[in-house]
Amino acid sequence: MGEYPSASGEFRSRFQAEDHLQEFASLRYLPAAVTHMVSEKLKRREDAHLPHPLDQLTVDEVNAARRIILDVRHPTQVVIRDISLQEPPKALLWPYLEAEHGGAREKELAKLRPPRIAKALYDTISLSKEHSFCESIIDLGKGREISMEIIDKKFHAPMSA
Amino acid sequence: MASPLFQEALQKFSLPPGTTIVVDPWMYGGCSEETPRYMQGLIYARDPSSNHPDSNHYAFPLPIIPVVDMRTLEVVRIDELATGGAEDGHKRGTGPKRALDHCKASEYIPELVEGGLRTDLKPLNVTQPLGPSFTVKGNLVKWQKWSFRVGFNSREGATIHDLRFEGRSIFYRLSFSEMSVPYGDPRSPFQRKQAFDFGDGGAGRASNNLQLGCDCLGLIKVE
Numbered sequence: 534m535g536e537y538p539s540a541s542g543e544f545r546s547r548f549q550a551e552d553h554l555q556e557f558a559s560l561r562y563l564p565a566a567v568t569h570m571v572s573e574k575l576k577r578r579e580d581a582h583l584p585h586p587l588d589q590l591t592v593d594e595v596n597a598a599r600r601i602i603l604d605v606r607h608p609t610q611v612v613i614r615d616i617s618l619q620e621p622p623k624a625l626l627w628p629y630l631e632a633e634h635g636g637a638r639e640k641e642l643a644k645l646r647p648p649r650i651a652k653a654l655y656d657t658i659s660l661s662k663e664h665s666f667c668e669s670i671i672d673l674g675k676g677r678e679i680s681m682e683i684i685d686k687k688f689h690a691p692m693s694a
Numbered sequence: 695m696a697s698p699l700f701q702e703a704l705q706k707f708s709l710p711p712g713t714t715i716v717v718d719p720w721m722y723g724g725c726s727e728e729t730p731r732y733m734q735g736l737i738y739a740r741d742p743s744s745n746h747p748d749s750n751h752y753a754f755p756l757p758i759i760p761v762v763d764m765r766t767l768e769v770v771r772i773d774e775l776a777t778g779g780a781e782d783g784h785k786r787g788t789g790p791k792r793a794l795d796h797c798k799a800s801e802y803i804p805e806l807v808e809g810g811l812r813t814d815l816k817p818l819n820v821t822q823p824l825g826p827s828f829t830v831k832g833n834l835v836k837w838q839k840w841s842f843r844v845g846f847n848s849r850e851g852a853t854i855h856d857l858r859f860e861g862r863s864i865f866y867r868l869s870f871s872e873m874s875v876p877y878g879d880p881r882s883p884f885q886r887k888q889a890f891d892f893g894d895g896g897a898g899r900a901s902n903n904l905q906l907g908c909d910c911l912g913l914i915k916v917e
Contacts, residue, residue, distance in 0.1 A: 587843045587855050588833060617847050620855075623866060630856050630863075664731075664765065687728050691849065692721065692895050 582639075586626055586647050590618050590673075598651040598671045605669075605678050606657055614654040614693035619670060621647035649673040654690060666690045697769035700760045707756065708791040710742040716751040721894040722761065723886050731764045734773075734886065741799045746806060753800040757789055759883060773883045784881060820911035851897035873897065 584591065590598070598616045620626070625647040632645050651671045656664050666684040671677070684690075695701075695715065704715070716739060722732035737758055738751035757775035762768065777789035790796070804811055828837035833844045839860050845853040854868040870892065877887040891897055904910050 585832065585834075585843070587845055589846060615848050618845075620845070620867075627866070634858065634861050687724070689729075689731055691893060691899075693848075693899070 583643075583646070584649070586621050586629055586649075588618075590616065590651055594649070594651060594673050597673060597676070598653055601671050601676065601678055602653050602655060602669055605681075610658040612656045612658065614656065614690055616651055616653045619650040619652040621650070648675075650679075654693070656690070697760065699769045699772055703758050703760070703772040704756075706791070707793045709739065709794060712745065713742045713794070714740040714745055715756075716740060717760075718751075720887070720889065723888070725886075732770070733762050733764055734883075735760045735762065736887070739794060741801075742794060743799070744806070748803045749806070750799070750801050750803075754794050754797045756793055775883070776879070776881045786881075818911070822912050826912070846898055848896045848898040849892050851892075851901050870897070 595616050599613060602613065603611055621629075629642065629645040629647060632642055637645075649672075651673055653669045653671060655667055655669070657667055658664055666689070667681060668684060669678050669681045672679045695717075715737060718736040718738065720734050720736055722729070722734045737756040737760070739754040739756060740746065740749040740751055741754060757777045759773040759775060760769045761771050761773060763770050774786050776784060776786045778784070782788040799806075799808075801807055828835060835842055835844060840858070841861075842857040843855040845855055847853065850869045854865070856863070857865040857868065872893060873891040875889050875891070877884060879887075889895070891900070
């Protein structure tokens with residue numbers, strides 16, 4: 534691989550200030566070891582932040598959605614096909630994106646943040662082995678299912694295994 | 695393979711001893727108002743002369759399609775495929791019993807390519823002495839005044855969101871709708887040999903990661 538220019542004294546003193554870590558993460562000219570340290574610190578800060586509305590569901594969110602489905606359908610047997618992010622509707626997401634690009638800070642963005650929604654596709658299996666293909670919408674913030682639809686038998690689920 | 699219906703259908707062919715049958719599972723689609731969850735198996739064989747596990751089986755097709763009920767996991771019927779054209783009046787069942795005799799191997803894995811790989815290519819090196827010109831932070835990608843976010847789902851695969859140039863919105867969301875390939879023979883049941891790669895299988899579900907040095911050169915990750 535290529536060589537990176539070595540960090541100057543000016544970079545080193547600025548590096549101490551936590552506030553400037555954001556700037557440093559985007560600079561391309563730091564040695565690999567420094568870039569790695571900066572990424573690690575940023576990751577700890579980011580962990581404390583909420584996901585962006587367009588981020589994929591985290592492992593915890595997927596597990597939470599799964600738990601909610603199993604609980605609300607209990608005691609019916611459930612076979613889960615897919616759990617993924619339900620992207621926010623444009624009317625809710627657009628103001629957030631505009632504010633984000635306008636430089637709004639976390640407090641202002643928090644007010645515009647759309648609800649974090651998961652969509653789950655799954656089969657329920659009755660005692661008589663009847664399958665129903667279902668779709669549930671789950672509000673992860675509220676921790677509950679907000680809608681459920683049993684899909685008409687003329688429509689089939691996509692392949693999921 | 696366990697199905698007696700399927701084994702019976704295979705008996706109608708005269709195949710070299712030890713031929714390994716390969717089954718490609720495909721979506722069935724619908725044939726009436728409410729179709730059971732069927733799948734269809736397109737049937738091929740490994741090159742009988744090598745029986746290599748990575749043999750390109752598509753070069754050795756067999757003209758039968760078993761239809762399977764995915765609830766009961768049973769073969770419900772075998773569809774017979776037409777193999778000829780105008781010369782046999784577009785009829786079914788006109789193919790030879792020795793159904794693989796006309797087939798020629800067409801291998802693509804390096805070990806099996808006939809004549810071996812080319813040896814006269816000069817090296818191609820991609821070097822990026824100052825790193826790449828793009829930055830990636832989470833799902834936010836920036837390059838040359840462009841910025842966008844990358845999403846992913848099992849149906850569409852990768853999606854592009856909030857694409858901007860100098861902060862000015864260009865596209866809100868970009869994705870492929872569908873990729874469908876009709877295998878265009880007008881005779882039944884070929885109308886059902888039409889893969890809907892997004893809706894049926896899922897482009898995201900089927901995708902793999904690119905591999906550095908194999909699929910692309912240069913720096914592909916910056917974080």
